[in-house]
Amino acid sequence: xxxxxxxxxxxxxxxxxxxxxxxxxxxxxxxxxxxxxxxxxxxxxxxxxxxxxxxxxxxxxxxxxxxxxxxxxxxxxxxxxxxxxxxxxxxxxxxxxxxxxxxxxxxxxxxxxxxxxxxxxxxxxxxxxxxxxxxxxxxxxxxxxxxxxxxxxxxxxxxxxxxxxxxxxxxxxxxxxxxxxxxxxxxxxxxxxxxxxxxxxxxxxxxxxxxxxxxxxxxxxxxxxxxxxxxxxxxxxxxxxxxxxxxxxxxxxxxxxxxxxxxxxxxxxxxxxx
Numbered sequence: 001x002x003x004x005x006x007x008x009x010x011x012x013x014x015x016x017x018x019x020x021x022x023x024x025x026x027x028x029x030x031x032x033x034x035x036x037x038x039x040x041x042x043x044x045x046x047x048x049x050x051x052x053x054x055x056x057x058x059x060x061x062x063x064x065x066x067x068x069x070x071x072x073x074x075x076x077x078x079x080x081x082x083x084x085x086x087x088x089x090x091x092x093x094x095x096x097x098x099x100x101x102x103x104x105x106x107x108x109x110x111x112x113x114x115x116x117x118x119x120x121x122x123x124x125x126x127x128x129x130x131x132x133x134x135x136x137x138x139x140x141x142x143x144x145x146x147x148x149x150x151x152x153x154x155x156x157x158x159x160x161x162x163x164x165x166x167x168x169x170x171x172x173x174x175x176x177x178x179x180x181x182x183x184x185x186x187x188x189x190x191x192x193x194x195x196x197x198x199x200x201x202x203x204x205x206x207x208x209x210x211x212x213x214x215x216x217x218x219x220x221x222x223x224x225x226x227x228x229x230x231x232x233x234x235x236x237x238x239x240x241x242x243x244x245x246x247x248x249x250x251x252x253x254x255x256x257x258x259x260x261x262x263x264x265x266x267x268x269x270x271x272x273x274x
Contacts, residue, residue: 013250016255018054039082052089058095060115080108094115098120112133117139124170139185155194184214195219199241205249212249238257239261243267
């Protein structure tokens with residue numbers, strides 16, 4: 001697998017379209033469980049401007065059930081193969097399981113996106129061998145219980161310390177530093193106040209001189225601000241959050257609503273390019 005670097009310092013925001021092949025994801029669970037529907041959605045997002053299609057087979061929403069390795073592979077591999085057969089769009093695999101990472105890259109995935117920051121046994125070694133870009137995300141606790149009263153001394157400083165440790169672990173395992181992407185993990189073990197602090201101080205992660213990915217799309221933090229529990233009603237808030245993240249230094253954006261976000265980020269990119 002050749003090196004893929006869609007997030008080099010080109011000045012262009014990189015949009016990652018979310019493709020959940022799960023029955024229980026918080027926003028679009030059950031919509032793309034067939035290969036045909038998942039492929040159609042992937043190609044639609046590519047037409048709308050997505051640079052990367054992020055394929056996931058296990059929900060990480062609070063309270064979601066664990067998925068076996070076999071079931072996760074059966075959900076994502078046929079979809080990755082179908083996309084790769086029809087398109088050369090970049091594909092990321094959203095997983096924490098080393099076996100799924102390996103099978104996904106063999107099937108045509110280019111990037112590994114891990115909410116567990118490669119902490120599962122064997123994940124670091126597998127990623128070093130695959131030699132593809134990896135996104136490591138911060139999460140306090142684990143998905144089933146992460147929103148049970150999360151506490152930080154200082155949310156940004158604590159996450160920076162976490163990244164320092166995980167970057168060192170990645171490099172020691174043989175992963176090249178230029179292949180590392182950082183995701184502060186909005187909504188993963190964080191209160192609304194924590195999330196707002198993260199968004200306001202996002203620029204502090206530039207100290208690592210690595211690309212920063214944000215996943216703010218349709219998140220419950222936006223629902224709390226809007227006083228609206230329906231995830232589908234968070235489009236405008238999601239776009240606003242993406243723009244604020246771009247202004248504060250994010251370069252990759254994991255989103256459900258590709259066209260609206262791409263259009264908004266083009267304005268940010270034009271301003272940054274002046």
